[in-house]
Every structure is written in structure tokens, then in C-alpha cells.
Amino acid sequence: MSDQKPPIVREFPAGAVLFREGEAGENMYVVQSGLVQIHRRMAEADRPLATLGRGEFVGEMAILNGKPRTATARALEDVRCLVIAAATLEHMIAHNAGIVLRLLKKLAYRLDSADELIQILLNPDPKARVLLALKRLDLVEAPGAGGRS
Numbered sequence: 001m002s003d004q005k006p007p008i009v010r011e012f013p014a015g016a017v018l019f020r021e022g023e024a025g026e027n028m029y030v031v032q033s034g035l036v037q038i039h040r041r042m043a044e045a046d047r048p049l050a051t052l053g054r055g056e057f058v059g060e061m062a063i064l065n066g067k068p069r070t071a072t073a074r075a076l077e078d079v080r081c082l083v084i085a086a087a088t089l090e091h092m093i094a095h096n097a098g099i100v101l102r103l104l105k106k107l108a109y110r111l112d113s114a115d116e117l118i119q120i121l122l123n124p125d126p127k128a129r130v131l132l133a134l135k136r137l138d139l140v141e142a143p144g145a146g147g148r149s
Contacts, residue, residue, distance in 0.1 A: 003085075003087040004085070004087045004088050004091045005085045005087065005088055006088070007030075007082045007083060007084045007085075007088060008082070008083050009032070009080060009081070009082055009083070010080075010081055010083050011078065011079065011080050011081075012034075012075040012078070012079045012080075012081065013075065013078055014075050014076065014077045014078055014079075015074065015075060016074065016075045016079075017072060017073070017074050017075075018036065018058070018059070018073040018074070018075065018079075018081070019059060019069050019072065019073050020069065020072045021040060021041060021068075021069050021070060021071050021072045022068050022069060023062075023068060023069045024062065024068060024069075025059055025061070025062020025063045025067075025068070025069055025086070026063075026085065026086055027059060027063075027083050027084060027085055027086070028057055028058065028059035028060040028063055028083075028084050028086075028089055029057065029058050029059050029073070029081040029082065029083055029084070030055070030056075030057045030081060030082040030084065031052055031053055031054055031055065031056050031057070031058070031079060031080075031081055032054065032080040032081060032082060033054055033078075033079065033080045034053070034054075034075060034076070034077045034078050034079030034080060035051055035052065035053050035075070035076040035077050035079065036051070036052045036053075036056075036058060036073050036074065036075055036076065036079055036081075037050070037051050037052075037073070037074050037075075037076045038050045038051075038052065038058060038071045038072070038073050039071060039072055039074065040070065040071040040072070041072075046072070049071060051076065056106075057103075057106065058073050059073065060089070060103065060107075063086045063089055063090075116136065117136075119132075120132045120133055120136065
């Protein structure tokens with residue numbers, strides 16, 4: 001593959017943007033150190049969606065589906081990332097089953113998490129939505145779990 005480039009290591013200082021919502025996706029990033037926050041513009045404000053650390057990857061969706069970035073990735077602290085170009089990711093997927101399995105597992109986890117949030121949001125009772133969201137964040141104990149008297 002002629003346009004395949006070897007992965008490179010890049011460092012981002014705290015506050016730096018790895019990529020912005022709406023941009024074309026040319027690279028994905030594997031976090032080697034530091035924390036990256038993923039956020040999206042909603043109702044005129046940036047809303048955090050996830051915080052990713054060592055071993056996590058981000059930016060793969062725009063490469064895989066050919067659509068613009070759906071969120072912005074910003075370094076919460078100094079970050080060191082492995083930067084993988086789209087052509088390189090395609091080559092890695094075609095030639096390494098281990099990478100495919102890891103990618104599929106992470107995408108399945110993220111899909112499960114999104115499904116869980118959708119179920120919470122679809123609950124017609126606003127109080128139940130709040131309690132389910134707090135339970136999801138481990139901020140309240142599940143009913144019947146005991147422990148508190």
C-alpha cells in the first residue's frame with residue numbers, strides 16, 4: 001500500500017486539541033500517556049462525553065465510516081499518542097487479527113454503553129432517569145442491595 005505511513009509518536013500539551021468536531025478524519029490516536037477528553041458541542045456548550053487514558057484509542061470512527069469527526073478530542077494533561085494514518089489502520093486491520101479483535105471489542109463496549117444511555121433516556125419517568133443515571137455512575141446503590149440502614 002503506497003500511501004501507508006508508519007505510526008508516529010506525537011506529544012500534545014495540556015489543553016491542545018488533537019482534532020475538532022466536523023473535521024475530516026485522517027488519523028486515529030492511541031494514548032500512550034496522559035488523559036484525553038472527548039467532548040461535543042450541544043446547545044451552545046461543550047459537553048464532555050468520555051475521558052480516555054493509556055491504551056485507549058480515539059478518532060477511529062471517522063476513518064472507518066468516512067464521515068467527519070463527531071466530537072472534539074482535547075488533552076486534559078500532557079499527552080503522548082501514537083498517531084496512525086487511515087491507510088496504515090486499514091493495512092493493520094487487513095493483516096493483524098489481534099488488532100481487529102481489540103478494535104471490535106472496544107467498539108462493542110462503546111455501543112453497549114450508548115445503548116445503556118439510550119435506555120435511561122427513554123424511561124418516561126424523570127426521577128427514574130436521574131436515579132438510573134446516578135446508578136450508572138456508581139453514585140447510588142441499586143435497590144435491594146442492602147448496605148445502608
